[in-house]
Amino acid sequence: MNMIEAINDALDTMMGHDPDVVVFGEDVGYFGGVFRASANLQKKYGKSRVFDTPINECGIIGAAVGMAAYGLRPVPEIQFADYIYPGLDQLISEAARLRYRSAGEFTAPITVRSPFGGGIFGGQTHSQSPEALFTHVSGLKTVIPATPHDAKGLLIAAIEDNDPVIFLEPKRIYNGPFDGYYDRPSKTWKNHEGGQVPEGYYSIPLGKARTVREGAAMTVLAYGTMVHVAESVLAEKGVDAEILDLRTLWPLDIEAVEKSVEKTGKCLVIHEATRTSGFGAELVSLVQERCFYHLEAPIERVTGFDTPYPHSLEWAYFPGPVRIGEAVDRLLKD
Amino acid sequence: MADDTAPIRAMHGAPAASARGNLPPLELHVPEPHSRPGEKPDYSWLEIPEAGSLARPDEACPASETWAGTLGMVRVLDEDNRAVGPWDPALDPETLRRMLRTMALTRAFDDRMYRGQRQGKTSFYMKSTGEEAISVAGAFALAADDMVFPSYRQQGILIARGYPLEEMINQIYSNRGDRLKGRQLPIMYSARDYGFFTISGNLATQFPQAVGWAMASAIKGDTRIATSFVGEGSSAEGDFHAAMTFAAVYNAPVVLNVVNNQWAISSYSGFAGAERTTFAARAAGYGVAGLRVDGNDTLAVYAAMRWAANRARANGGPTLIEYFTYRAEGHSTSDDPSAYRSAQEREEWPLGDPIMRLANHLIALGEWSEEQQSEMDREVAEEVRTATKQAERNGVLGHGFHHPFHTMFEDVFEELPWNLEEQAAQAIREREIKWPERVGQKHSGDKPRTSAQGSTESANEDGRGEGQ
Numbered sequence: 001m002n003m004i005e006a007i008n009d010a011l012d013t014m015m016g017h018d019p020d021v022v023v024f025g026e027d028v029g030y031f032g033g034v035f036r037a038s039a040n041l042q043k044k045y046g047k048s049r050v051f052d053t054p055i056n057e058c059g060i061i062g063a064a065v066g067m068a069a070y071g072l073r074p075v076p077e078i079q080f081a082d083y084i085y086p087g088l089d090q091l092i093s094e095a096a097r098l099r100y101r102s103a104g105e106f107t108a109p110i111t112v113r114s115p116f117g118g119g120i121f122g123g124q125t126h127s128q129s130p131e132a133l134f135t136h137v138s139g140l141k142t143v144i145p146a147t148p149h150d151a152k153g154l155l156i157a158a159i160e161d162n163d164p165v166i167f168l169e170p171k172r173i174y175n176g177p178f179d180g181y182y183d184r185p186s187k188t189w190k191n192h193e194g195g196q197v198p199e200g201y202y203s204i205p206l207g208k209a210r211t212v213r214e215g216a217a218m219t220v221l222a223y224g225t226m227v228h229v230a231e232s233v234l235a236e237k238g239v240d241a242e243i244l245d246l247r248t249l250w251p252l253d254i255e256a257v258e259k260s261v262e263k264t265g266k267c268l269v270i271h272e273a274t275r276t277s278g279f280g281a282e283l284v285s286l287v288q289e290r291c292f293y294h295l296e297a298p299i300e301r302v303t304g305f306d307t308p309y310p311h312s313l314e315w316a317y318f319p320g321p322v323r324i325g326e327a328v329d330r331l332l333k334d
Numbered sequence: 335m336a337d338d339t340a341p342i343r344a345m346h347g348a349p350a351a352s353a354r355g356n357l358p359p360l361e362l363h364v365p366e367p368h369s370r371p372g373e374k375p376d377y378s379w380l381e382i383p384e385a386g387s388l389a390r391p392d393e394a395c396p397a398s399e400t401w402a403g404t405l406g407m408v409r410v411l412d413e414d415n416r417a418v419g420p421w422d423p424a425l426d427p428e429t430l431r432r433m434l435r436t437m438a439l440t441r442a443f444d445d446r447m448y449r450g451q452r453q454g455k456t457s458f459y460m461k462s463t464g465e466e467a468i469s470v471a472g473a474f475a476l477a478a479d480d481m482v483f484p485s486y487r488q489q490g491i492l493i494a495r496g497y498p499l500e501e502m503i504n505q506i507y508s509n510r511g512d513r514l515k516g517r518q519l520p521i522m523y524s525a526r527d528y529g530f531f532t533i534s535g536n537l538a539t540q541f542p543q544a545v546g547w548a549m550a551s552a553i554k555g556d557t558r559i560a561t562s563f564v565g566e567g568s569s570a571e572g573d574f575h576a577a578m579t580f581a582a583v584y585n586a587p588v589v590l591n592v593v594n595n596q597w598a599i600s601s602y603s604g605f606a607g608a609e610r611t612t613f614a615a616r617a618a619g620y621g622v623a624g625l626r627v628d629g630n631d632t633l634a635v636y637a638a639m640r641w642a643a644n645r646a647r648a649n650g651g652p653t654l655i656e657y658f659t660y661r662a663e664g665h666s667t668s669d670d671p672s673a674y675r676s677a678q679e680r681e682e683w684p685l686g687d688p689i690m691r692l693a694n695h696l697i698a699l700g701e702w703s704e705e706q707q708s709e710m711d712r713e714v715a716e717e718v719r720t721a722t723k724q725a726e727r728n729g730v731l732g733h734g735f736h737h738p739f740h741t742m743f744e745d746v747f748e749e750l751p752w753n754l755e756e757q758a759a760q761a762i763r764e765r766e767i768k769w770p771e772r773v774g775q776k777h778s779g780d781k782p783r784t785s786a787q788g789s790t791e792s793a794n795e796d797g798r799g800e801g802q
């Protein structure tokens with residue numbers, strides 16, 4: 001199963017389990033979404049549970065808040081993460097604070113799904129990685145799967161969660177894992193362990209990282225597409241690194257991070273988003289605060305650049321094997 | 335890992351129906367288009383007023399005098415291809431032929447660029463097929479220096495204003511001649527010297543910006559007006575309503591256009607409110623003038639835009655115009671319209687094809703012939719071909735990285751801060767490792783430079799297969 005199919009399966013499973021789950025967004029109903037994540041759901045569950053919306057992200061998220069106040073579990077789609085911005089006030093000032101300001105009278109069990117990230121020649125408005133915006137907001141949970149298996153289990157957990165969750169889907173790996181070499185033939189999920197998606201209900205708890213690979217030389221913290229890029233670079237370099245796929249940025253599995261860094265003594269943080277004030281900055285601070293006496297080298301951070309995502313120089317922007325490789329070498333030298 | 339015994343979450347909300355006497359359960363209405371794939375298109379819902387039937391209010395009239403007409407339609411060309419009624423702009427044949435040619439050129443351009451995308455010369459393209467009258471006649475009705483805040487389907491405006499096709503293609507191919515330095519998605523032009531504001535991928539953002547530009551023009555006592563275009567689907571965005579409010583409050587000299595081409599990707603116009611009233615009728619709620627126009631009637635488009643532009647220029651205030659048209663092709667090269675709409679819809683679109691209608695009008699006037707039409711089609715295709723050839727000398731997207739890597743860091747700010755300097759050095763170092771065959775081809779672009787400098791000097795273009 002590829003990641004889109006896994007997401008579709010998760011939505012299907014949850015809609016079947018819980019009559020309060022509703023799915024909506026631009027082009028989501030009859031057509032099943034421009035990436036096909038909600039394909040066939042309208043036919044199965046009817047137009048009042050799966051429907052198209054006007055092109056109005058503020059309306060989509062605002063309506064989700066109202067639906068949640070009634071008692072539904074809305075799962076809106078924002079067509080591209082770059083288009084969450086028109087809905088940000090509803091998300092940040094409203095959804096995220098409903099529980100706090102009403103002392104629990106109202107809650108917002110909303111799961112906002114949205115494809116994000118670069119690597120598809122989307123130019124500066126179809127490529128961004130805005131996750132740090134969300135982790136900066138108190139009251140939001142941020143989830144990013146890296147495999148179809150995780151996408152299904154995490155999405156189910158997100159929908160069941162009683163707090164608002166931003167579920168960001170790395171669209172570069174919808175169809176297959178990506179090793180960072182854009183000029184090599186693309187792979188599919190078929191022969192990848194993460195492409196094995198169990199039928200029916202299962203969930204993966206939010207706040208638990210996945211150890212992609214155990215190792216002793218260093219700890220690599222990554223999520224989404226970058227998990228696969230890191231994995232292939234480190235395998236190619238033959239480095240005995242431990243790779244953690246964070247899976248949820250918030251709540252963060254700090255225990256797993258601490259345990260691993262204490263074991264390896266070195267830490268490399270990788271993300272595709274711009275560097276300054278990115279989520280990597282938070283990770284580096286946390287590791288520094290909590291594991292300082294175990295560190296044998298300065299923490300390394302590999303990221304995208306502090307510019308909008310360029311169209312034609314996309315592969316120069318992308319934090320690929322060379323950038324990661326240099327950071328790995330620096331870490332190993334110490 | 336699978337656990338089919340997962341509990342169904344306890345309902346924490348209200349019961350499905352709060353019993354209250356014998357009231358009927360409430361129902362949600364979700365719009366449904368008039369036909370779907372495999373169905374015969376249904377146009378019975380569509381009321382097309384006769385050409386010439388709508389009154390033409392005075393350009394200086396109170397806005398309220400236009401509101402009754404917002405449920406009708408400005409139409410000039412009748413069944414027999416004659417221009418009739420009070421909205422006939424009475425243009426001379428030479429102007430009509432120039433408009434016709436510009437529309438044909440726009441279509442030929444679209445066709446060629448669409449093929450270019452299919453051939454892998456760029457990543458993406460969006461056609462304006464069937465909507466050429468709106469951009470082209472609109473541009474003809476405006477002054478050349480009026481400012482346009484376009485959406486992504488108004489390439490006809492640039493073409494009408496004489497923007498070089500080659501420049502457009504350079505942008506589409508993100509090649510070394512692209513004056514936007516390869517940053518934007520193809521078709522997202524920016525041409526300040528042609529009064530064409532840079533296109534954003536975020537829908538409807540340009541609408542309030544146009545109002546702001548028009549306000550600035552008024553603040554400075556200028557005579558130029560602003561205009562903006564938005565799709566009917568995007569008119570659901572908050573930005574649309576922000577623009578209308580500001581335009582009304584300040585009586586801004588702006589023409590705000592909604593291109594109602596019936597479809598927003600797979601969502602039909604009902605999802606933007608079309609089931610309840612026309613898009614033009616929204617004008618009344620804000621107290622601005624409104625016009626609804628047959629968007630496939632070049633003369634009607636020209637007349638409406640001219641009316642609104644004159645009104646704005648005479649301090650009569652803003653106008654909201656709805657162009658009723660049909661998106662004949664897919665949304666973009668990434669779209670397959672046969673998955674959500676009837677394939678025949680396009681053929682049976684009752685308002686015809688704008689180019690054919692104008693051509694037939696000229697023929698009816700005795701000012702044009704089918705031979706001239708085919709000769710013109712040949713010429714515009716050739717013109718596009720030549721421009722494409724020329725642009726391809728600057729490379730196509732698939733030929734690699736045409737822009738000096740340092741340009742990626744320019745224009746974020748006026749001055750490069752230290753972090754971007756460091757990152758630029760990193761990118762350039764990476765290039766030498768990733769693409770060692772290019773190390774000997776260093777160019778001045780990799781040295782720090784100011785934003786003001788152009789970026790057209792050569793990276794190389796022979797690194798085939800290095801892009802994607």
Ligand SMILES: Cc1ncc(C[n+]2csc(CCOP(=O)(O)OP(=O)(O)O)c2C)c(N)n1
Pocket residue numbers: 026055057079080083086487535536537564565566567568569593595597598599661665
């Ligand atoms: C803020 C925002 N939300 C969503 C999108 C994705 N999107 C791009 S085009 C489009 C449909 C627009 O339809 P319409 O406004 O009717 O214009 P048309 O394509 O028909 O010309 C959508 C939803 C976007 N670009 N920006």
